[in-house]
Amino acid sequence: MVEVTAVEYEFLKHVSTTMDTATLREIMDRYGNDIWNYAYFLTKNRELADEITQDVFIKAYYRIETFKGRSSFKTWLLTIARNTAFRYKRSSFLRLVRLLPSIRPGRTGRSAESEYMEETYADGIWEAIMALPDKYREALVLDIRYDLSTEAMSKLLNVPPGTVKSRLHRAREKVQRLLKEESQS
Amino acid sequence: MRKDKPAWYERAGKGPFVRQPFDERMRESIERRISGKQERARRGMSPFAFAGAAAALLAVLLLIRYPIDWPDPSGRNGLIAGSPARSSSPPASTSTAIVRAEGMAKSGRLQVVPIGTEKQESLGAPSCFGTETDIRFEGDYRVEYVGADGGERVIAELPALTFVQPSPDKVQMMKLTFPEAEVFVLAPQYADCRAIAFYAYAVDDSGQAFPLRFEQEDGTTADMSYYPPGKPPSVSGDRLVLPSSEGPGGESAGGPRDRTFTLDLSAKAFVQNSNGMPDKSS
Numbered sequence: 253m254v255e256v257t258a259v260e261y262e263f264l265k266h267v268s269t270t271m272d273t274a275t276l277r278e279i280m281d282r283y284g285n286d287i288w289n290y291a292y293f294l295t296k297n298r299e300l301a302d303e304i305t306q307d308v309f310i311k312a313y314y315r316i317e318t319f320k321g322r323s324s325f326k327t328w329l330l331t332i333a334r335n336t337a338f339r340y341k342r343s344s345f346l347r348l349v350r351l352l353p354s355i356r357p358g359r360t361g362r363s364a365e366s367e368y369m370e371e372t373y374a375d376g377i378w379e380a381i382m383a384l385p386d387k388y389r390e391a392l393v394l395d396i397r398y399d400l401s402t403e404a405m406s407k408l409l410n411v412p413p414g415t416v417k418s419r420l421h422r423a424r425e426k427v428q429r430l431l432k433e434e435s436q437s
Numbered sequence: 438m439r440k441d442k443p444a445w446y447e448r449a450g451k452g453p454f455v456r457q458p459f460d461e462r463m464r465e466s467i468e469r470r471i472s473g474k475q476e477r478a479r480r481g482m483s484p485f486a487f488a489g490a491a492a493a494l495l496a497v498l499l500l501i502r503y504p505i506d507w508p509d510p511s512g513r514n515g516l517i518a519g520s521p522a523r524s525s526s527p528p529a530s531t532s533t534a535i536v537r538a539e540g541m542a543k544s545g546r547l548q549v550v551p552i553g554t555e556k557q558e559s560l561g562a563p564s565c566f567g568t569e570t571d572i573r574f575e576g577d578y579r580v581e582y583v584g585a586d587g588g589e590r591v592i593a594e595l596p597a598l599t600f601v602q603p604s605p606d607k608v609q610m611m612k613l614t615f616p617e618a619e620v621f622v623l624a625p626q627y628a629d630c631r632a633i634a635f636y637a638y639a640v641d642d643s644g645q646a647f648p649l650r651f652e653q654e655d656g657t658t659a660d661m662s663y664y665p666p667g668k669p670p671s672v673s674g675d676r677l678v679l680p681s682s683e684g685p686g687g688e689s690a691g692g693p694r695d696r697t698f699t700l701d702l703s704a705k706a707f708v709q710n711s712n713g714m715p716d717k718s719s
Contacts, residue, residue: 273468280467284459292453302463309467311597318552318577318596332597338659339634374452377445382453387657395442396449410650411658419656424443431445 271316280309283326286398287333293393294337296382304340308333327404330394334408380430388423395420537574537600540610540621544644545584547610547621549595551576560601565630565666567601574600580623580638582646592638593648601626610638613672615700617642620649620677622670632663635670641702650706651698662707675700677707 271279284305291304311332312319319328373379381389381396390409394400406413538549555576563569580593602608610621624635637649651662664670668680677700681693698707 273471276468276471277464280459280464284464285457288459288463289453292458298458301458305459305463306467306470310470313471315577315597335597338661372455374455375448377448378453381449385655387655396446409658410660415658427445428443 271313276309276313279312283329284309286326287329289397290330290333290393291337293382293389294334294386295340300337300340304333304336307336311336323404323407326398327400327408330398331408376434377427377431380427380434383430384423384426388419388426391416391419392423392427536607537578538608538610538623538625540612540623540638542612542619542621542640542646544640545582545646547592547638547640547646548581548583549578549608549623550581551578552594553577557605565628566626567628568603571601571603571628572605574602580636580648582640584644590646592646593636595636598625601628603627611669613670613677615672616675617702618700620700629666631665633666634661634663636661637707639700639702639705647705649700650704652701652704652706652708654696654709654711658706673697676710 287308288301288305291301291308292298295301295304308329312329319325323331373382381392384392391405394405394408400408402413402416405416409416411419535555536548536550537555540547551574553576555574557572557574560567560569560571560573576598578595578598579591580595581589582592583589600608608623608625608627610623613620613622618639618641621638621640622635623638624633626633637651638646639649640646648660651659653659662679664679665681671678677698679696679698681695697710699710701708
C-alpha cells in the first residue's frame with residue numbers, strides 16, 4: 253500500500269519530473285530535520301549526518317524523476333539516506349572522522365551556549381535510545397519519529413515484517429529496562 | 438499518542454537534540470552545491486576541462502582525418518553499446534542506451550543498464566578511489582536478466598549509483614559458482630581505501646535470477662557487502678568467503694577473521710556464519 257497523503261499528492265504533482273530551487277527549499281523545510289535525524293540515528297555522528305543530509309537533497313533534486321510513488325516521498329528520501337549512510341560507512345571518510353573527532357569543519361567560532369544546545373539531548377531518554385544496538389535503535393526511531401507502518405519499515409530495512417515487529421519489541425523492552433534501572437539508581 | 442505504544446514515546450517525540458539540526462546554514466550549503474554545479478554546467482568548463490576538451494576535439498579531428506581500426510582483444514568486452522565502434526575515449530557528459538555491467542550465466546545474461554541518462558566524467562585526481570584518468574559514471578540503474586529465449590526481466594533497481602572504472606568498457610561481473618546457483622558480484626567502484634562494496638545476484642539452476650541480501654551475524658540485513666581491495670570474494674566449502682578488511686589496530690580480539698556466508702536460495706540471501714569461521718567439516 254503506497255502511503256501518499258492528499259497534501260503529499262498535491263505536492264508531488266509539481267515535482268514528479270523536474271524540481272526547481274523553490275520546490276527544493278520546500279522539501280528541505282518539510283523533511284530536512286527528519287532526514288538529518290535519521291542520518292544521525294544511523295551514524296551517531298553529527299558531521300556525517302550533515303554530509304549525508306546534503307547528499308540526500310542533492311540526489312533528490314537531480315533524481316526526482318526516479319521517484320515512482322511506490323513508497324511515500326518521505327520513505328523514498330529515507331531510503332536514499334540509508335543507502336548513502338551505508339556507503340559513507342564503507343568509505344575511509346568515516347574512519348577519518350572516528351580517528352580525528354576533534355576536527356569539526358564549519359563549526360568554528362561557536363559559543364559555549366551554542367555548543368551545549370547542539371550537543372545536548374532534548375530528553376534523557378535519548379541516552380537510552382542511542383545506546384541501543386544499531387538494528388534495534390533504527391527500528392525504534394522509525395516507529396517513534398517517523399511513524400512508518402510495519403510494511404513500510406520492512407521495505408526500507410529490507411527485512412520481513414515479522415523481523416521488524418520483533419526488533420521493535422526488543423528495542424522497547426531494552427529501553428524500558430534502562431529507564432527502570434535509571435529510576436532505581 | 439497511540440494507545441498501543443509505550444508512554445515514554447511522548448518523551449522521545451522531540452529530539453534527539455534541543456536545537457533543530459537542519460538549519461539555514463545547511464540549506465544554503467545544499468543550494469550552493471547545486472547552484473555551483475549548474476554554474477559550472479552553464480560556464481561549460483574549467484581551464485583544465487577546456488584543455489581536455491580541446492585535446493579530445495583534436496583527437497576526434499585526427500581520427501576523422503586518419504581513421505584507425507582499434508583492436509578489440511576480447512571481442513565481447515566492447516565499448517558502449519550503440520556508440521560508434523571506433524569511439525575510444527569516454528563521452529564527456531551524458532549518454533543513454535548502454536550496458537554498464539554484465540555477467541554471463543549458463544542460462545542467460547545479467548546486465549546493468551542506466552535508467553535514462555548516465556553522467557560521465559573523469560575522476561580528475563588520483564586517490565585510493567582510482568587514478569586521475571578513471572571514469573566516474575553516475576545515474577540510476579536497473580539490473581536485468583536476459584534469458585536464453587531473449588526475454589528480459591528487471592530483477593533490481595539501483596538508484597543514485599556511482600561507478601568508478603578505469604575504462605568505459607562494460608564491467609564484467611565476477612562469477613562465483615555454488616552447487617545450485619551461479620552468483621555474480623557487482624562492484625561498481627573497483628578501488629577503495631579500505632573496502633570495496635558490492636552487490637550479489639544469483640542465477641539458479643532453473644534459470645531464475647534475483648538479488649541476494651546479506652544477513653549478517655549481528656542480526657542486521659544489507660543489500661550489499663564489502664571486501665578488502667586486492668582480496669576478492671571466493672568460494673570455499675560451498676560458502677562465500679569475504680577476507681577480513683580489518684586494518685592495523687582494528688583487529689578483533691582473536692585477530693583478523695574472514696567472514697563466511699552460506700547461500701540460502703530459498704531466503705534469497707547469504708547468511709553469515711557464526712564468528713565468521715568456517716565449519717571444520719568444510
